[in-house]
Amino acid sequence: MTPQDLQPEELPHGAAARRGPFRAGERVQLTDERGRMNTITLTPEAAFHTHKGFLNHAELIGKPEGSIVANTTGQLYQALRPLLSDFVLSMPRGAAVVYPKDAGQIVTMADIYPGARVVEAGVGSGALSISLLRAVGDRGYLHSFERREEFAAIARGNVETIFDGPHPAWQISIGDFQDEVVKAEEPGSVDRVVLDMLAPWECLDAVATVLAPGGVWINYVATVTQLSRTAEAIRADGRFTEPESWESMVRGWHLEGLAVRPNHRMVAHTGFLLVTRKLADGVTSLALKRRPSKTEFSQQDLDAWTPSSVGERAVSDKKLRRAARDAVATTQTRGHVAPAVDENTAGGTADETADDGSVEN
Incomplete structure (x- = not known):
């Protein structure tokens, strides 16, 4: 039996939604003759408006992917489903996303494989969660921890949009990782730990408890000071291999x-990745021979690791409410019932501003 012989319900989760003609509720990428790109969500009664006319969404619904369509003034658009990298950069968000270049590195360098048991912290808008879920597959396991319910609501909506519904391998919990993961996971039961947070060194004991011997712990940090302190904390702990970055x-x-x-432009520094592996219980890491260097931190160094000091911008509650509503609304458009978002924690407007300043109604 080939993949083409499988029924939609037999395919890996979300695969059927990536094939066939365009359907209502899907996100579609429109590229004009000058290479300008806009992403819309297909709604039968809606239209995509620019200063050069409008295109009814109904003209795209039912057409095969890769079609070229004209608007009311003859402006041509190439229509394709967004790739994962496109979706991540255009999806509703409340926090900065992990860029595709970093997500790909994390999946590969942390050896995230089908069926793996993975925990992550710092879900944000769900960009990395989507890559991890694709890697572990339907029979894998991903438990995500997020401190803020607003971010969790945005992540749920984005994950359910890309997978055309809830993913069977995913669960998300609200709370501090170092407190909640040891309650939720058995000691030594986790294959991989992925942390995207301000102070990953605070999670040393929690990671050492739940991670299996030989398991991989990978950290995503933004600044050199965070990178240095995390590496030194891992070395001093002794339960992990020499960290690499x-x-x-x-x-x-x-x-x-x-x-x-x-x-002329490039995607340069977005973050550092630091990886290490858990040693067997009772084993102490090798003391690698290296030149003497200053490894102690002053109080001034410690005071530098605050959200504002490392360039983390505060996200307004208004922006979070709008992103949460947009993420959940997309799943509801496709016919899926997402977790209810209270009006006090979800906001937004009826119009969506496209990438070039045009408005989709």
């Missing part, structure tokens, strides 16, 4: 005839 930078290329050159 890296960052990735992505630069596109301009391709037009003989004018082939690097683009």
Whole structure:
């Protein structure tokens, strides 16, 4: 039996939604003749408006992916489903997302495999959760921990949008990771730990408790000071292997005839990744020989690790309420019942501003 012979209900979760003609409730990427891109959510009665006319959503519903359609003034648009990297950068958000370049590195360098048991903290808008769920698959396990209910609501909506409904391998809990994970997971039962938070060194004991021997712990941090303190805390703890760190930078290329050159802009520093592995119980890590260096932190260093000091911008409650409503509304448009979002914690407007300043009604 080939994948083409499988019924939709037999396919991995969300796969059926990536195939076939466009359906109401789907997000569709429209690219015009100048390469400008807009993402819309197909609604039978709605239209995509620009200063050059409008395009009724109904003209796209039922058409095959890759179609080219014209609006009321003859403006042509190429219609495709957004790739995961496109979706992550255009989805409703309340916090900065983990960029696709970093999510890909995390999945590969942490060896997130189908069926793995993974816990993560710092869900934000759910961008990394989506990549982790794709990696562990329907028979895997992902338990996400988030301190704020508003972020959890946004993440739920985005995950259910990309997977066309709730994912069977995912659960999300509200609370501090270091307190909640040891209550929810048995000691040594977790294969991988992924942390995207301000102070991952505070979670050393919790990670050491739930992570299985040989399991991977990967951290995503924004600044050099965070990276340094996390690495030194892991070394001093002795229950993990020597930490390794890296960052990735992505630069596109301009391709037009003989004018082939690097683009002037690139996705440079977004964060550092630091990875280590859990040693067997009772084993102490090897003391690697290295040149003496200053490893102690002054009070001034410790005071530097605050959200404002490391460049983390505060997110207004109004923005969070709007992002939560937008994320949940998308799942409801596709016919799925998402967890109710209270009017006091979910906001937004009826119109959605597109990437080029146009308005979708």
